[in-house]
Amino acid sequence: MKQILLLLLGFALSATAQDTIRLSLPQAQEQFLQKNLSLIAQKFNISIAEAGVRQARLWYNPNLFVETNLYNGYDHKFLPYSKQGDLVNPTGGVFNIQLQQVLSLTASRSKLVKLAESNVALQQAAFEDVMRNARYTLSATFGSLTNNLAKLAMLDQERVRQETLLTAFRAQLRVGAIAPFEVTRLELEQKNFESDLADLRAQIARDQADMRVLLALPGSTYILTQPYTTAEQALPTLQQLVEQATTHRPDLKVANEEVQYNQRNLTYQKSLATPNLTVGADYQRVGSAFPHYVGVQFIMDLPVANKNEGNIRSAAYAIDQSKTASQLAHLQVEQDVVAAFRQMQEALTLQEKYSPAYLESIEEISRNATENYAKRVIDLVNYIDKIRAYRDAQLNLLDLRNNLFQSRQLLNFVTNTRTF
Numbered sequence: 001m002k003q004i005l006l007l008l009l010g011f012a013l014s015a016t017a018q019d020t021i022r023l024s025l026p027q028a029q030e031q032f033l034q035k036n037l038s039l040i041a042q043k044f045n046i047s048i049a050e051a052g053v054r055q056a057r058l059w060y061n062p063n064l065f066v067e068t069n070l071y072n073g074y075d076h077k078f079l080p081y082s083k084q085g086d087l088v089n090p091t092g093g094v095f096n097i098q099l100q101q102v103l104s105l106t107a108s109r110s111k112l113v114k115l116a117e118s119n120v121a122l123q124q125a126a127f128e129d130v131m132r133n134a135r136y137t138l139s140a141t142f143g144s145l146t147n148n149l150a151k152l153a154m155l156d157q158e159r160v161r162q163e164t165l166l167t168a169f170r171a172q173l174r175v176g177a178i179a180p181f182e183v184t185r186l187e188l189e190q191k192n193f194e195s196d197l198a199d200l201r202a203q204i205a206r207d208q209a210d211m212r213v214l215l216a217l218p219g220s221t222y223i224l225t226q227p228y229t230t231a232e233q234a235l236p237t238l239q240q241l242v243e244q245a246t247t248h249r250p251d252l253k254v255a256n257e258e259v260q261y262n263q264r265n266l267t268y269q270k271s272l273a274t275p276n277l278t279v280g281a282d283y284q285r286v287g288s289a290f291p292h293y294v295g296v297q298f299i300m301d302l303p304v305a306n307k308n309e310g311n312i313r314s315a316a317y318a319i320d321q322s323k324t325a326s327q328l329a330h331l332q333v334e335q336d337v338v339a340a341f342r343q344m345q346e347a348l349t350l351q352e353k354y355s356p357a358y359l360e361s362i363e364e365i366s367r368n369a370t371e372n373y374a375k376r377v378i379d380l381v382n383y384i385d386k387i388r389a390y391r392d393a394q395l396n397l398l399d400l401r402n403n404l405f406q407s408r409q410l411l412n413f414v415t416n417t418r419t420f
Helices: 002-014 025-035 037-056 108-174 180-215 238-248 250-271 309-352 356-374 380-415
Strands: 020-023 063-068 095-103 222-225 277-285 292-300
Touching: 020 025, 025 037, 025 108, 025 180, 037 108, 095 292, 108 180, 108 222, 108 250, 108 356, 108 380, 180 222, 180 380, 238 250, 238 309, 238 380, 250 309, 309 380, 356 380
Parallel strands: 020 222
Antiparallel strands: 063 095, 095 277, 277 292
């Protein structure tokens, strides 16, 4: 493992200091919270919802109506605004002024405010869920990148060892000390190594791109991850994890808030079945039966054909729909926790099977195989079999550690806690 870490350091030195950054998982998570564009975009929905609450609290604007005559038929003048002399045959202007205000008879405005407040809570829960999903994507991608970089270092180390052996055997071939087929077979094995390295580099490039998007980094940035280790701790019981998920999962909050939103929407729609009342005052000068007329107005739509029945029924159906969706969300949360718990148990069981003696023996396989083959202690077939066994063992070990890391992150994700 020390050699792998040294090779990772070599990769860092090969890149420019300007384009290469080194990140631990906590550092990546901190930068993610500050720069992730999906979180920033989603957070605007909260601001939009809060603006909706402010708008819902505003009163109806009063209505002002002003009317005057354009033409006076008695004196044949346009816009006659002279002093009124004869009220029977007026020569001055006629004025009609009305001031009206809309009033709600069912407090529909306050119900609209509560509906808008429910939308704020809904958007806040939705933001938390987006953050939960994005944080898990970050952790999973970080683990995958860390694992693949370690694989690359291991395979590249093995490739260097193979090239050294191949160079020595080509020199022996030129003096006729070995058979040509041995060099050919080693060259074929070397090409297999190079093919595996190319596939691994392609996967690393994809992981790098995902990390750059999550952290809002320029395309030229190359990320070197620091292996993430956690202190050994006991795995909580399944019941404890289910209770944590039920308490902390934001998608459950979204489901519950949708139920409350639809319930408030039903209340609001019912309030709209009663029309608003418009009250007003009216003043007319020489425009009615009296020279100076002052009146009061009451205006209201008659709920004969439209009592908002369709919207009321739609809101009632939406409540039933959201309650069903909430039941499904609770069931899904429980199943998510059970699956993650089983996966964690399997990862821990596999880890326990790798003893320190076994891990130490893996390190010796490739080195001993190369030395023994160079000394002709083992034949070519035995040598290739040993280096393949070493490579598979090392890759499996790295995958095992990554699976354990991913299982821990999945448990954090399904419970929305920092269990590990």
